[in-house]
Structure formats: structure tokens, C-alpha cells
Amino acid sequence: MTIDKQTRFLIVGLGLMGGSYARGLTQKGYHVDAIVNDEKSSEFALRHEIVHECPTFVDEELVKKADVLIFALYPHTFIEWVEKNGSLIKKGAIITDVTGVKGCIVEKVQSVLPEGVEFISAHPMAGREVYGVENSDEKMFYGANYIVVPTERNTENGIECCKRIAEILGFGRIVELSPKEHDDLIGFVSQLTHCIAVSLMTCYENENLEKYTADSFRDLTRIANINEVLWSELFFLNRDSLLRQMELFESHFRKLYESLKNGDRETMIQMMKESTERRKLFDK
Amino acid sequence: MTIDKQTRFLIVGLGLMGGSYARGLTQKGYHVDAIVNDEKSSEFALRHEIVHECPTFVDEELVKKADVLIFALYPHTFIEWVEKNGSLIKKGAIITDVTGVKGCIVEKVQSVLPEGVEFISAHPMAGREVYGVENSDEKMFYGANYIVVPTERNTENGIECCKRIAEILGFGRIVELSPKEHDDLIGFVSQLTHCIAVSLMTCYENENLEKYTADSFRDLTRIANINEVLWSELFFLNRDSLLRQMELFESHFRKLYESLKNGDRETMIQMMKESTERRKLFDK
Numbered sequence: 001m002t003i004d005k006q007t008r009f010l011i012v013g014l015g016l017m018g019g020s021y022a023r024g025l026t027q028k029g030y031h032v033d034a035i036v037n038d039e040k041s042s043e044f045a046l047r048h049e050i051v052h053e054c055p056t057f058v059d060e061e062l063v064k065k066a067d068v069l070i071f072a073l074y075p076h077t078f079i080e081w082v083e084k085n086g087s088l089i090k091k092g093a094i095i096t097d098v099t100g101v102k103g104c105i106v107e108k109v110q111s112v113l114p115e116g117v118e119f120i121s122a123h124p125m126a127g128r129e130v131y132g133v134e135n136s137d138e139k140m141f142y143g144a145n146y147i148v149v150p151t152e153r154n155t156e157n158g159i160e161c162c163k164r165i166a167e168i169l170g171f172g173r174i175v176e177l178s179p180k181e182h183d184d185l186i187g188f189v190s191q192l193t194h195c196i197a198v199s200l201m202t203c204y205e206n207e208n209l210e211k212y213t214a215d216s217f218r219d220l221t222r223i224a225n226i227n228e229v230l231w232s233e234l235f236f237l238n239r240d241s242l243l244r245q246m247e248l249f250e251s252h253f254r255k256l257y258e259s260l261k262n263g264d265r266e267t268m269i270q271m272m273k274e275s276t277e278r279r280k281l282f283d284k
Numbered sequence: 285m286t287i288d289k290q291t292r293f294l295i296v297g298l299g300l301m302g303g304s305y306a307r308g309l310t311q312k313g314y315h316v317d318a319i320v321n322d323e324k325s326s327e328f329a330l331r332h333e334i335v336h337e338c339p340t341f342v343d344e345e346l347v348k349k350a351d352v353l354i355f356a357l358y359p360h361t362f363i364e365w366v367e368k369n370g371s372l373i374k375k376g377a378i379i380t381d382v383t384g385v386k387g388c389i390v391e392k393v394q395s396v397l398p399e400g401v402e403f404i405s406a407h408p409m410a411g412r413e414v415y416g417v418e419n420s421d422e423k424m425f426y427g428a429n430y431i432v433v434p435t436e437r438n439t440e441n442g443i444e445c446c447k448r449i450a451e452i453l454g455f456g457r458i459v460e461l462s463p464k465e466h467d468d469l470i471g472f473v474s475q476l477t478h479c480i481a482v483s484l485m486t487c488y489e490n491e492n493l494e495k496y497t498a499d500s501f502r503d504l505t506r507i508a509n510i511n512e513v514l515w516s517e518l519f520f521l522n523r524d525s526l527l528r529q530m531e532l533f534e535s536h537f538r539k540l541y542e543s544l545k546n547g548d549r550e551t552m553i554q555m556m557k558e559s560t561e562r563r564k565l566f567d568k
Contacts, residue, residue, distance in 0.1 A: 145495060145498065173495055175496065177496075189500075192484075193484070195537065197504070199536040199539075200533060201562050202555050204472055209566075214411065214428070214473065216474060219503040223500045224559040224562070225560045225563040225564060232556065236544070243545055246540075246541050249484060250537065252483040252484075252486050256482060256530075260519055261527055265520065269513070271486050272482055272516065274485075275481070275482040275509075276508065278485050278493075279506075282497075
């Protein structure tokens with residue numbers, strides 16, 4: 001299959017992410033329908049012409065006609081949906097997603113889908129601290145990283161289609177990782193950072209804190225504004241990997257603590273130098 | 285004393301902070317001289333007309349003529365300078381600074397200065413991950429927080445002059461804290477956040493990390509690019525308070541870790557909710 005202007009996209013779940021996918025694809029002239037679970041989102045999406053059709057139920061005809069289905073649901077809802085309705089999807093269709101964990105999702109969904117329907121998983125590395133299609137914004141994808149997560153079941157064509165979507169939406173770097181590599185990495189760069197932000201924000205009860213802060217504290221705690229239902233689900237779905245990353249961070253934090261406690265300025269300076277060198281790679 | 289267009293400012297130390305003070309004051313039409321310790325900074329400052337005079341030695345006449353002296357030096361250099369040259373400062377002059385720790389600085393400097401010279405300490409809550417007068421930029425102060433740190437030795441007039449400088453430079457919120465309050469708070473909002481960023485950046489050896497990151501990781505590690513000589517000095521000067529803040533953070537991080545390890549989703553959700561509520565206060 002090839003993605004072109006005849007391709008019919010169906011987005012299942014029209015929140016911040018799904019809505020942003022819909023906007024981006026529609027703007028580029030593609031046909032986009034969506035399935036949502038509430039009237040308000042449907043009305044909003046139709047009124048703003050983000051999608052063509054937007055039923056609040058599983059419209060079988062719409063599912064059957066779709067060439068590319070993009071799932072932007074919570075992980076457990078995604079699996080339930082596919083188990084219940086996967087048989088409606090037409091042979092030759094491509095399915096992709098935006099789920100933040102992969103190990104527990106990808107093979108499960110691939111095993112449930114009917115013969116001839118390919119699920120190629122993806123993780124768009126972009127987000128906002130707001131929710132809903134009302135806040136969706138296709139610009140948040142511009143230049144962002146996009147991770148494609150294939151397994152042995154995927155085809156070259158499926159992987160190409162998945163990358164093509166990222167290109168259409170204006171993502172920057174597109175990389176491939178296995179489900180395990182993805183989850184370890186996300187445990188570190190995304191989940192651990194959210195754990196740190198939440199810990200930092202909860203440990204000090206001072207309503208006037210904002211009067212005294214510099215950018216550094218604001219930057220570190222921006223993501224402390226967190227969707228607790230989604231993120232706690234993601235954390236538990238990646239439990240072992242995240243626990244390891246938390247232990248790793250804690251051991252280095254401890255090392256810095258000990259250097260301060262023991263008057264070991266040399267170790268402290270060494271850590272700071274290493275940190276500076278590594279961080280500079282980001283700004284190249 | 286009143287700050288007006290006849291006031292002669294002398295900035296001692298013309299790096300990123302001193303240079304930004306100089307630019308801001310000069311732009312507003314004030315007379316600014318500086319004392320630096322290298323020819324390159326002096327030439328740069330004179331060529332860009334950031335200051336009037338810029339000797340690379342302690343020019344006694346310039347010190348004697350100054351009405352307001354602003355010290356933008358490393359903490360120990362600041363104390364050494366005042367011990368050696370403080371007697372040159374004229375009676376009635378006001379001294380202020382930009383030092384990131386106060387407990388070990390303020391009373392020391394106040395006790396060394398000659399009778400009739402008032403030191404009123406300040407902490408401009410702004411910075412950049414770059415150094416030197418070449419990178420100075422008065423715009424980094426616009427809207428930033430500014431903490432005045434008076435002791436019993438300070439006068440109403442001294443405090444007013446210190447606040448006036450912040451107003452001239454375009455700072456946003458101006459607050460007062462005691463040296464102890466300041467150091468506890470800075471230990472938390474600034475030093476602890478730098479400890480976290482350094483720990484996070486050093487704990488994972490993956491040269492390709494930047495390919496996979498989202499904004500959250502970039503935000504958390506921006507300050508991992510750190511001047512190790514200055515910051516290790518600041519950490520040790522605020523050792524006890526920073527150790528307490530690190531312990532506090534660690535205990536909350538541990539709580540989150542335990543909730544994940546023990547399958548206690550309720551505690552995790554509770555922490556995330558609290559974190560979200562507190563963080564929202566920042567964006568009001």
C-alpha cells in the first residue's frame with residue numbers, strides 16, 4: 001500500500017494527540033475521519049473542519065473503509081478496542097498508534113488483529129500539559145523526534161507507511177527501536193523525568209514558591225503538571241524498566257550527595273564536568 | 285543617598301552577570317565604570333560602549349569616586365577583594381552583589397567594610413548557560429525575580445537603593461528574605477535542581493540520547509551544562525541546607541519508587557495529583 005491523496009485515514013480517539021494528527025493530515029489535504037467517545041469533541045472537530053466524519057460510536061462502515069487507522073487511546077482501551085472491533089478492519093489496512101509504552105502493547109495487538117492487517121507501532125515524542133481536541137495543535141510535531149517500533153511481524157511496506165505519516169506531519173528525526181529498546185529508553189528520558197518532576201513538586205509545601213524561582217525550577221517542574229490516570233498506567237506498564245532507571249538515577253544522586261557531605265569537591269567537579277560535556281551534545 | 289543620573293556605578297567583575305548589569309544601566313543613561321581582570325573583557329566592554337572606563341587593575345581613583353559598587357565575583361574572590369580594598373570605598377557609598385549564597389557572605393562583608401559604607405546584598409534570579417561579558421544580555425533580567433537580603437545592619441535607604449537598581453534593570457517581582465531564608469530556598473529551587481540535572485545527565489552513557497528525547501528531558505537537563513568551579517563553591521558554601529534539601533527530595537522520590545514497586549497505584553496517583561495542583565500555581 002502507498003499513502004496518497006486517495007488514502008482514507010481513521011483516527012480512533014480524538015484528544016490532544018489524535019486531534020493534532022487529524023489537524024496535520026487534514027491541513028495537508030488528506031481525508032480524515034475520527035471516532036470519539038463524546039459529543040463535545042465531535043462537535044468541536046466538525047465545526048473546526050478537522051475531520052470529515054466524527055461519530056461517537058464505532059461506525060462499522062467507517063472502520064471498514066479506512067486504509068490507515070491511527071489509535072490515540074489509553075493503552076488498555078486500545079487493546080480492548082482492537083479485541084472487540086479488530087475484525088472489522090479491512091485486509092491490507094495499516095494500523096499505527098501513539099502509545100507511550102510498547103512491550104506490553106505491540107505483540108498483543110499484532111496477535112489479535114485479523115490476517116492481512118498490519119500493526120506498525122509508533123511513538124511521537126511530543127506533548128503538551130493540556131488535554132483534549134480543543135488544545136490540539138499540529139505544530140507540536142514540527143521537528144520533534146518520532147520513534148517507529150517494528151517487530152518481526154512487520155513488513156518493509158508497513159514501516160515505510162508509518163514513517164511517511166511522520167514526514168507528512170513534519171516530524172524531525174525518525175528512528176527505529178525494538179519494543180524493549182524503546183521501553184528502556186522511554187523509562188529513562190520520559191518516565192524518569194516525570195518521576196523527578198513529581199517528586200520535586202510534592203516535597204516542598206510553600207505556596208509562595210513561584211515568587212522566588214528562576215527558570216531552572218520552572219523548567220524542571222513543567223511536566224509536574226501530569227495526567228495522573230494516563231501516566232500511572234504507563235508507569236505500571238513499564239514497571240521493571242522504570243524501577244531500574246529510578247535506581248540508576250538515585251545512585252548518581254547519592255554519589256553527588258556523598259561528595260558534598262564528605263567534602264569531596266574533586267568528585268563533585270568531575271560529575272559536573274561530565275554532565276556539561278554530555279549535555280553539550282544536545283545543543284550541537 | 286538617592287540613585288539618579290549623577291550616580292556613578294562601579295561594577296567589579298564583568299562576566300555574564302556583571303556585563304548584563306553594565307549593559308542595562310548604561311542603556312538607561314547611567315554612568316557605569318568597571319574593574320575586570322583580563323584585557324579581552326576590558327576591550328570588549330569599551331568597544332561596545334557598555335562602560336566608560338574599564339581598567340584591569342584596582343584603580344583607586346575609580347573606586348573612591350563610586351557611589352554604588354556592584355560586585356559580580358565568585359564568593360571567595362568577593363570577600364578577598366573587600367578585605368583588601370574595602371578601605372578605599374567612600375563614606376556614604378552603597379555596595380551590592382549578585383552572589384548565589386548569602387549566609388557565609390553577607391555578615392562577613394558587612395563586618396569588614398569601613399564605617400559609613402553599607403552593603404545590601406541581592407540575588408538576581410536569572411542566568412544563562414554561557415559565560416563572559418561577550419554573552420551578557422540585559423534582557424535576561426526582564427520580568428525575572430530579584431531577592432533583596434537585608435540584615436539588621438541595613439538601613440531603609442540602603443534597601444530602597446538596592447530595589448531601585450532592580451527596577452532600573454527591569455526585574456519583575458522584588459522580594460525580601462533573610463540570609464537563612466534565602467539560602468534554604470535557593471538550596472531547594474536552584475541548587476537541588478542543578479544536582480538533579482547533573483545526576484540525570486551523568487547516569488546514562490548513550491551518545492545517541494538526543495535522537496530519542498522529548499522536550500521534557502531537554503528541559504530537565506538544560507542546567508546540566510554547569511560552571512563546575514562556581515557551582516561547587518556555591519554548593520559547599522550552602523552545604524548543610526543543600527544536604528537537607530537533597531534528603532527531602534530523595535525521600536519523596538523513594539516514596540514514588542516504592543509505590544511503583546509495591547503496585548500501590550493509589551499513592552502514585554495521589555502524588556501526581558498533588559504535583560499537578562502545586563505546579564498550576566506557577567502558571568497563574
